[in-house]
Amino acid sequence: MVQLPALETSPGLEGKKILSLRNSSKEAIIELIQSIITSNPKVDEPFFVMDLGVIVELFKNWNHSLKNVRPYYAVKCNPDPAFLGTMAALGAGFDCASRGEIEAVLALGVTADSIIYANPCKPESHIKLAAEVGVNLTTFDSIHELPKIKKHHPKCSLLLRLKAPDDSGARRRLGTKYGALPEEVEPLLRAANEAELTVIGVSFHVGSGATNSDTYRTAIASARAVFDVADKVGGARMHMLDIGGGFSAGTQFEETTNVIKIAIETYFSDIPELEVIAEPGRVFAETASTLATNIVGKRVRGKVREYWINDGIHGSFSCIKNDTATVTMMPLACYSSSNNVRCVGKVKYSSTIFGPTCDSMDTIRKEEMLPELEVGDWLVSPNMGAYTKSMGSDFNGFLTSGICVYLGCSGGY
Template sequence: MYKFGKINSYEGILDLKKIVKDVDIEEMEEALNICDLSVLAKKYKTWLKHMPRVKPYYAVKCNDDAVVVKELAKLGTGFDCASKNEIKLALEAGANPEEIIFANPCKPASHLQYAKEKKIMTSTVDTEFEIYKIFEHYPESNLVIRFRCEAKVAQCPLGDKFGCDAEEDAAALMLLAKSLGLAVIGTSFHVGSGCSDYPAYNRAIATAKSLFKFGQLLGFEMKIMDIGGGFPGADDSKFATVSEIVSASLDKYFPDDDVEIIAEPGRFFVASAYTLVCKIHAKREIRSGKKADLKMYYINDGVYGSLNCVLYDHQKVTVEHFLDDDDNLKKFKSLIWGPTCDALDKIIEETYLPNLSCGDLVAFPNMGAYTVPIASPFNGFLVPKTLYFKSV
């Protein structure tokens, strides 16, 4: 029998049908996350194959499950942390302080003091106010200047909130740091989460090169370039395409090994590691005459739970069923709702499924990114439990 809170082992291929049958999920109130930790090792291997020069610093905000973070620490990733609690989580997972970047450009002073206590030396900034704050609370920090270079197409654009103007502000921030006796050691950017404009990486790396030259003129030891995140999580062919662009740009603008290149992947590692299994607890048919034009299914998780990615991450989720003989089953236009009383709790507007019944199960693959940390028990509905698996 599978155990919650433990890592269950398996051989060969993870069999979802067998798992949900053995767990008897139909008797559970909450939905079930099935996490395959072996995916993390596969993704790390893929990363090293395509971008061996770039060290991944996992973006903890993407999925802060302690089991996942610990597994990534064992693999050898660094960590991109945005708060003292994320720093604490990474350290407890086994990360060394030098493998953590405090990458939130707008840090509460108490979090900065915690970083000082834990000797987290590298900190991202993008305003003069943040530089003055660091000067007051942690002047020993090594600063990384974050500039804005956003993709034209991204799932979650970030440029409106973070990043200074590379031409107007970045040089001024370096001069300010110099006047205060602070150390600038590099630059960072983030093209946007879920980027689809891959040449944006080339534009940003070219800009970083210019800023490196200016920093060196000021006497700074410019030794770190952070290329941020935005890497696809469930499509390794797209990741290979991104990697080619990044690698070519690095060869052109940063050919020497004296600069450490890091990145902040989140969804790349964890998106495909999770499958969410839900139970249909109610059903409605919209009819015109005797014909059912639309079948509505109400399940035990929704946009206020794990499927918050539909609202907050702009994700287009896909759904699968567990009925046999899928090729010969008649499909019907279907709409899937979450369990709460809010009409915004709509998961999929239109999909085609067989005629399902109350008590049947459905699965949502690629549910590891920006889901678990944001889930809430709104309206009294429980957040999913998680079963962990790892191949032997």
């Protein structure tokens, strides 16, 4: 268990105020959000509350369920320095896809051997940077990647990225862009051998936000077939399996991890030296952050209420179009109904929620049933930690990159 003082002194967290949360419940988060708003009446910009205690609990659950699989956190999911610092303090490795992500992780004091450069198609300048700083593990799925690696980082260990046989049920299916096909495996391994590059294992990704746990079983079986081809082709003996990401918190996590453990035992029990890693993102990030947005405009048209808030589809709510997320919006009437902040028992109206930009497509929700709210009130959205702020833009001058993140900690850490 990582105690709170250790987190407070971790890179990315040092010097930052960590607010106390009585627990990780929705009610406790809303209480904290309300206290932030009421203690500073001038607050009218959107902000996140990140519960570090949730991250710690999720990491403990990972170690319990997949104790022999080291997570290399996918930085793209949520690159907030405090989040990365917490993951580093817990002992995670990091999945980086670019020079910028590598530099951000190294700046936190993470050692280069805790980074996998998990982008199968890389700019040459980024490969050179990886070589310079000692990031010595990367992925590939194309013969055209090998000359670049040979030229700029010939001592780098490689994982052959395999197209998962089935990525059905994923929020975003990645096989259309990445992963070698079965008939490409042997030519790729032979080409790597001819280039005197060392392929130490296989990686795959069943898709972001996977909902079909059996896709991991079929992908692990296919990965074993690649190990067998590698034995036939010659070269270094493979010893690493990267099972990628796609994990989500909740009941499905237990089902998925059970499938993975059985599949690894079934297909890899004869390789005792096997090292298994993963590239999880949303399983750690999604439920740890809650977004508070301020109502900056209102219009009434008949029975419909229309509200404008100060974050939208081009910002943190980009997860709706880019990640097919379903968001929840809870009213917090700090301005208009201080005697009943949660609006309990109030009449609800069909409401439309617009984002702040001048784009007519910046519409977050339609036919949302909400009580009568006024300009200055707030809407609170839980589970907004994954592919939200990281995928938003600064379109129209609304700076998603500048949204404040308040740190809280439940669980007594």
